[in-house]
Amino acid sequence: MITIKGLKKTFTTKSNTIIAVDDINLNINKGEIFGVIGYSGAGKSTFIRLINRLEQPTDGNITIDGQEITDLNQKELRLSRQEIGMIFQHFNLLWSRTVRDNISLPLEIAGVPRVERLERVEELIKLVGLSGREDAYPSELSGGQKQRVGIARALANNPKVLLCDEATSALDPETTDSILKLLIDINKELGLTIILITHEMHVIRKICHRVAVMENGRVVEQGDVLDVFLHPKQQVTKKFVEQVMGDKEQDDAYEFLTTSYTTGKNIRLHFIGETTNQALISRVAKEFDVEINILQGKITQTQKGAYGTLVVNIDGENNELARAIEFIKSTSVEVEVAPNA
CATH class of the missing domain: 3.30.70.260 (ACT domain)
Incomplete structure (x- = not known):
């Protein structure tokens, strides 16, 4: 489903060059929930932004469902991004728009006719459990409800891949659990491939099938979550496992x-x-x-x-x-x- 080869991202300043992502090689299977975990500065957020080219790779290749993302021009990239949904830590909702209108935004940009757009929005509102809150504004919602709007918006164009950048780190533990359960349900119901970035090992434990551990821009360990929990090899992985175990x-x-x-x-x-x-x-x-x-x-x-x-x-x-x-x-x-x- 997703093949990443030799992925690299460097940032150049006046004084030095920073390697944020360094030679990452990963294969992510269709329909799985794949976790990427690392401490602050490990490069994980840069990595996930490279997948949909919100950041431009310095080197390497990203192939999603047979399409080479790194070779696309801007017009082709805009179309391809409709198949890659993304949810964020701080929701990124438009405060002047209602729940319904926030979810509708990607469909408007894609030129979906109004009647079809409204039908799709209603489906998504039910899917994420926001029935009755359609006309509320973000200021009237809890953190968990805001993230549900973000998830519905990310699903609007029926994406093949959902990217989650620290999607639960701004939420309390109970709300986090409800959002993780929603993501599991979406994964099962829609067969959606989910890539989840986090610094919390309990999130990996609860939701992910496989995990990659990042440190200093590199993937230092990867495998089935259960195997990584049982036999962590790197010191950074052992520290993460201790969070849960x-x-x-x-x-x-x-x-x-x-x-x-x-x-x-x-x-x-x-x-x-x-x-x-x-x-x-x-x-x-x-x-x-x-x-x-x-x-x-x-x-x-x-x-x-x-x-x-x-x-x-x-x-x-x-x-x-x-x-x-x-x-x-x-x-x-x-x-x-x-x-x-």
Whole structure:
């Protein structure tokens, strides 16, 4: 659907040259929600503006649904942009226009006849949950409602791709969740490809299928969200994962718990996807002559499945302990046995 090769953007000032985006190579599949995460200054907002050429690439190629975006002239680009919707952090609504008129604006620019335009606007108002607010002005709307207008406006021309630049960072947590749910519903209902820029890992966890991590203008890590959560390789990725998983806090608690229980074996289990539904602990308790104490646990959901950790103390005779641990290792659950204190 979207192929990005060798994408680069530099800004030249009087004193130096700044490389904002540096040799990015990505493939984004049709109908997926692809997240790009990075701290401020990582280059992610420049990157997303390169996709619809709000910024002109210094080098590289962007192909969307077979069309080479970087080769288009201005007239061709204007037509192509109708197939690329974009929503912004601060909504970018026209304050002198009502909800209906803000959503209608891209259709007016595209020359859509009035009757057809009104029908499309009504469809979009229902889609984003704004029925009854058609004649309200932006000053009369909550932050979440304003973003819903922004989403409806971005969908007006039936785009193939929706770009979201920090679309929830100006919203409170509850409103953020409602907007993310709306984006998931739109993705499923319309089969829309969504590229989402954020600095919040919980947004990636809740909505994205795959993720790319940016640092200093480069993509330093990418993959399925669940894989990145389970096996972050770069230090910046590990910091983002800690935002959601609380790894530092859990590791400290794990160290305390495992040194407090000095008999038997202390084990941390990692459940992935379908394995989170396994009744593993009850099976072990029934099949082996051991006692099991659950010390700590957490399950986190992603679009590709659940990821859970469980810390247990298993006590019993050495032979039985060894048999129970070997049984657990024979399943698809990952096992981490703490050394004896």
